[in-house]
Amino acid sequence: MTLARTWSVGLAGVHGAMVEVEVDMANGVPHVALVGLPDAVVRQSVDRVRAAVTNVGASFPQRRITIGLSPASMPKQGSGFDLALAAAVLAASGTVPRESVDQLVFLGELGLDGSVRGIRGVLPAVLAAARAGHRQVIVPAANAEEAALVERLEVLAARDLGGVLAHLAGRERLSAHVRGTPPELPPPPDLADVVGQAAGRRAVEVAAAGGHHLFLAGPPGAGKTMLAERLPGVLPPLGEHAALEVTAIHSVAGTLPPGAPLVTRPTFEAPHHSATMAALIGGGSGQIRPGAICRAHRGVLFLDEAPEFPRAVLDTLRQPLERGQVTIHRAAGAATFPCRAQLVLAANPCPCASAAGDTACTCSPLERRRYRSRLSGPLLDRIDLRVDLPPVTRAAWLDGMAAPETTAEVARRVAGARAAAAERLAGTGLSVNSQVPGRLLRERWAVPRSSLALAERALERGALSVRGFDRVLRVAWTVADLAGRTVPGPDEVAEALGMRLQRVAA
Template structure:
């Protein structure tokens, strides 16, 4: 009996996104049968299924039409959902590999959308997909030219960026009889030219007029990475302050920057990512945003929610009481766990969300309480203030009133400290925290737990005498008690003293209960 003949299939590689994580996908292709058809297997969503027509048109545009036979494409593993138009190029290259037109495609990662004219288009999520490809042992990747800079952030894998399908094929064709002409591609903008031009002034703390207490609260929040609530009338500078928080925060570490950049790659809708994002992200969703938009939709193809977009950075909720009550309550668990698990029918996705929460609110619906200008009834004020529930407020370390700016303070912002000056103190305070907490596995005062606060870092009884009295009188919960201790340690670090004294503890209590 003769040995069975080897049946060769076409191969290429891509990846699928599941939340903020990418998983490798092997694209397998078989061609055979007299009846023309194009079948895609492997739990492919509508965007993947629609690639059949894009691929046919793109292949025809370069003079290599698909064979008039049955084409069967399998996206393996078959039990993992696949979503997105980035499979276009990988599927087409797998088909050409089966037709024995290419060399090297079976060892290459592809992620790009194809236009009907053969244009190679950028897609979102390139950075996490390249990380998955590298971890899967691949050493070569092909992406759109506009994704090349972002893909190049991943070390250990060679990245090539292309503008047109004919360029890709000329590098992979294995038949000397076939030579595709270079496409006429319009002039490309340089990375500097592609960046969005902004005429806004550079944000800096020196631009804030007055507000000495609120500025100090912002510095404390930055030093210990504490959550902060600013309460004050319209025009007092709450938003102005919050927007400048990233300017006094330390730059992200390399690992943190890679995380933040990968997440930015997943949810960006335009523009390109040219380098690691070392500045903490600042995300400020509108108060009409849905709970899914804030927490995450829970669909593999959907971008992460705002709390994940703010991972390693700041989530700012302006006009916080105007957000839906269920949206605000949904923040309680992520604030503690620093991750959120979204469960939907057929999908369970874990999103990282280690963010610093800053909220701004008016003291009443009209914003002018207490003053003669306020016309709100007591009932209206009560309903407005209870929109921020006690369990949510209990998780906010600093709760500070922002007073209206006085006339003598207007125009004197240039006399205030710059962000660079404040950032230097914040960095010094964080270094003291790391030196003290590293033996316990922590880095920041906001991470101190009750066991540590009442154990190795327990304050003397004389120092916490007033704090204990507040707890006994019911002015603080146990969670609030712990948060005051955390703030006290941050105040001590900013002052450069070894341990909080009674002044630090009392000031911490005031910063928590000052609205």
């Protein structure tokens, strides 16, 4: 009886878990038994490994082979176990020394010709290996730059199984991968491209400074999409921890840009209104994939033509927006993804969407009411800023020729406001005003009653819910941070209330 073991990593959401790959080889009728809750892709890996081993000139053992993936209770999914299975089988057969694979972590899919192909989820897998105390990992060359983002272990890039076997046998060592210089990213869309729409530009600035959700309503051509696309450029760049967190999500989703594996800018996701619930939130029949709201983590999720989305799909956003994470349950297990994204909704004021606004609208009051009712009240109650964008007039268009503020100028004010908020929130685990619980707003950072007269009257007459009142306070603090004030005054509260109680809320 011959036994060999090595390591790989399984994924549950964006979290990796170490998987011990054990191979027992005994005399008997040639047969391979794979145990440990493998899915169909993992079960098929035996045939891929057999063909790859043969095609690189090695011999696949003709014996009774039992392969165990431990922990046995954890479902194993995907083709990333191929390389570990091949290494363990060949170590058990004596083709390579057993001690050469004992502490190595293997990630990669094998082609039938022995090539090592890239896989999804390498970054969270390598992070799990580093946390478990491993010091070396062999990954596909296509994923080496991504794996090298983790500095606590040595990354060996493999192009084919033959090179891996030569390394394990000590004939030709694989060289450690060194991170290259990240490419220079193109500049984001500039806010100066937006003509007129002072209210919309102000709303984007406030949303960026406080991390608030935003609803833009207006006729076609008013600039809703342009404003939404420019919001990520106004947001501060991602810090190291946030960048790794976002990169891990996109690694699992398979949406990392080639040549630039580390996501350093807030992302922008804009799914079509025909997107399903699984596309928006996440899911899938096999391995659970992150949806658009998860890929927009630390960035912007933009839903254009929001009333055209199925109402049930939109309402699934309510809980993730509150909690900042989503847990997707399936029969085989569950996966949790972070999704602290800024939601931007855009909608026409009515079904006919006349570019001239209300003056040329042909919709009846009933049609307009029915169109707006596609967005549920509980979802809208979670939107801090609601702005009506009027049609761009000729005068506004001519004024726009006079060099409006650029993204860089607005981003500097946003960075200053976020720094002020971070200083005030130090020690609470919070970073932006939109995350502050209502209890803390009323107890620790109470706004003077004299400044709240307008908001209290709106609450008394039913124009605001209690949750809406708290959201007005959060926005007022953001406006105060932008103005350099230490506490919101009547003007800041009035502006915050005005950006919530516009006609789009009707």
